[in-house]
Amino acid sequence: MRMPKFSTLYMAIAAMNALSTILEFAKDDRDNKALLFRAITTVNWITITIMQLRWERQEALEASEDEEAEESGSPERIEA
Numbered sequence: 001m002r003m004p005k006f007s008t009l010y011m012a013i014a015a016m017n018a019l020s021t022i023l024e025f026a027k028d029d030r031d032n033k034a035l036l037f038r039a040i041t042t043v044n045w046i047t048i049t050i051m052q053l054r055w056e057r058q059e060a061l062e063a064s065e066d067e068e069a070e071e072s073g074s075p076e077r078i079e080a
Contacts, residue, residue: 006052006056007049007052007053007056010045010048010052011049013045013049014045014048017041017042017045018042020038020042021035021041
């Protein structure tokens with residue numbers, strides 16, 4: 001079995017936190033402090049997910065560029 005990408009796991013965590021925030025908001029006797037903390041946690045996980053998705057996309061792009069350079073027989077890129 002293949003391990004899912006980290007971004008997939010982060011999306012699941014963000015979704016669970018969002019659901020938890022919604023459920024806290026829907027309570028009749030909601031605790032505003034708990035609601036605030038849940039909302040902040042949700043926003044943090046969404047931010048982490050976006051950063052991870054960008055990183056994975058950049059890694060995939062670099063890997064495809066390296067693969068194309070190898071296939072064409074051109075010298076490797078020089079990384080700064």
